[in-house]
Amino acid sequence: xxxxxxxxxxxxxxxxxxxxLMHPLGLHGRSAISMLLGFGCNVPAIMSxxxxxxxxxxxxxxxxxxxxxxxxxxxxxxVFSSVFFPRYQGMVVFSLYFIGLAxxxxxxxxxxxxxxxxxxxxxxxxxxxYQIPVWRNVVASAWNRALxxxxxxxxxxxxxxxxxxxxxxxPPGSDYASEQTFLGRFGTLLAPLLAPAGFGxxxxxxxxxxxxxxxxxVVGTLGALYxxxxxxxxxxxxxxxxxxxxxxxxxxxxxxxxxxxxxxxKQEAGLRWAVVSTVWSxxxxxxxxxxxxxxxxxxx
Numbered sequence: 001x002x003x004x005x006x007x008x009x010x011x012x013x014x015x016x017x018x019x020x021l022m023h024p025l026g027l028h029g030r031s032a033i034s035m036l037l038g039f040g041c042n043v044p045a046i047m048s049x050x051x052x053x054x055x056x057x058x059x060x061x062x063x064x065x066x067x068x069x070x071x072x073x074x075x076x077x078x079v080f081s082s083v084f085f086p087r088y089q090g091m092v093v094f095s096l097y098f099i100g101l102a103x104x105x106x107x108x109x110x111x112x113x114x115x116x117x118x119x120x121x122x123x124x125x126x127x128x129x130y131q132i133p134v135w136r137n138v139v140a141s142a143w144n145r146a147l148x149x150x151x152x153x154x155x156x157x158x159x160x161x162x163x164x165x166x167x168x169x170x171p172p173g174s175d176y177a178s179e180q181t182f183l184g185r186f187g188t189l190l191a192p193l194l195a196p197a198g199f200g201x202x203x204x205x206x207x208x209x210x211x212x213x214x215x216x217x218v219v220g221t222l223g224a225l226y227x228x229x230x231x232x233x234x235x236x237x238x239x240x241x242x243x244x245x246x247x248x249x250x251x252x253x254x255x256x257x258x259x260x261x262x263x264x265x266k267q268e269a270g271l272r273w274a275v276v277s278t279v280w281s282x283x284x285x286x287x288x289x290x291x292x293x294x295x296x297x298x299x300x
Contacts, residue, residue: 002040003141007133011036016127025105026112027064028057035061035104038068039097040145042261046268056116060108062269063277066257067104067284069097072215076252079219083236084245092246096253103254103284164210164221183225197251197286198244198293208251212259218252243300247293255285 005011011033019029030052038045045065052058077096081089167183174180179188179202187202190209194200203225211218219232226235240248256262256278266274 002037003138003145004133006141007131007138009128009130012127025108026116027060027108028052028054031057031061031064034065035068035101038065038070040071042066042068042070042257043264046261046264049268059269059273060111060116062265063111063273063280064104064108066261066265066277066281067100067107067254069100069253070215072258073252075216076218077249079232080236080240080245080249083233084240084242092249096249099250099288100253103288107280107284164206164217164224168224193286194251196294197289198247198297199240199251201239203239204248208255211252212256214258214260215252241297243293243296246296247289250292251285251289253285254281254288256281 002011005014014032014036015029018032022029022031031049033051034045034048036045037048042065045068046062049058049061049065052061073096074093077093078089081092085092164183167186168181170182171180178184183206184202187204187206187209190205191200191202194205194208203222206225207218207221210221222236223232226232236245257265262274262278265277269277
């Protein structure tokens with residue numbers, strides 16, 4: 001779909017359509033293209049900010065991009081929404097995408113007030129002509145992106161699951177995925193920090209930690225810790241309530257981006273802004289999840 005938009009000449013026009021909405025937030029019209037790409041993967045989306053001429057616009061777009069919900073988060077949304085909100089699954093998933101965009105806009109506004117007070121550069125660009133997509137180019141582009149995903153799934157995600165399995169099996173003699181394992185001990189240390197958000201148990205802490213490798217691993221880790229993905233839908237209602245489940249989804253949406261994204265932020269914007277992005281997203285993720293849980297459990 002993205003390839004068709006690019007080949008038809010419409011993608012460039014997205015910047016003009018979005019510019020009136022982006023400027024009040026302090027963002028450039030071209031930032032919309034990077035954010036749109038972020039729905040696929042934040043890594044190429046952040047690299048695409050090189051097309052922005054102003055360093056101010058480029059860094060600000062990089063900082064807000066991790067809040068756009070990449071496709072790696074979608075498996076987590078689908079599993080939890082199908083278990084806890086089967087009648088409203090579509091609305092729940094849509095709300096997460098909307099909240100991500102809202103937090104991106106709020107982040108841009110806040111950062112504009114404190115660090116990026118100068119005005120965004122005016123939008124001046126040449127529009128390519130509309131044309132019928134060349135299907136050879138569309139298929140080639142989509143195929144290359146699919147191969148990148150398969151490479152990620154077959155290496156990073158697979159290796160992450162192997163590491164989780166090893167940490168959940170050691171030291172020798174421990175029951176798999178028990179609190180006595182290395183994985184369980186580390187998760188136990190982090191669990192109290194997540195209790196105000198409604199999921200203060202070590203399995204959730206470990207799943208979120210493994211999500212730093214790749215967000216898809218959140219579901220895979222929970223499945224591994226609870227004895228397999230096939231039993232996960234039966235186990236989740238015993239450890240989550242609908243309120244805490246949605247708070248967990250908010251945390252998954254907003255907390256730290258994956259390690260690959262953080263590495264690209266450092267590469268494109270420098271160590272200082274990588275640290276700012278990491279700390280800010282962690283604060284936002286924990287605060288939003290905690291606020292929602294504390295309010296919703298009394299209201300609902």
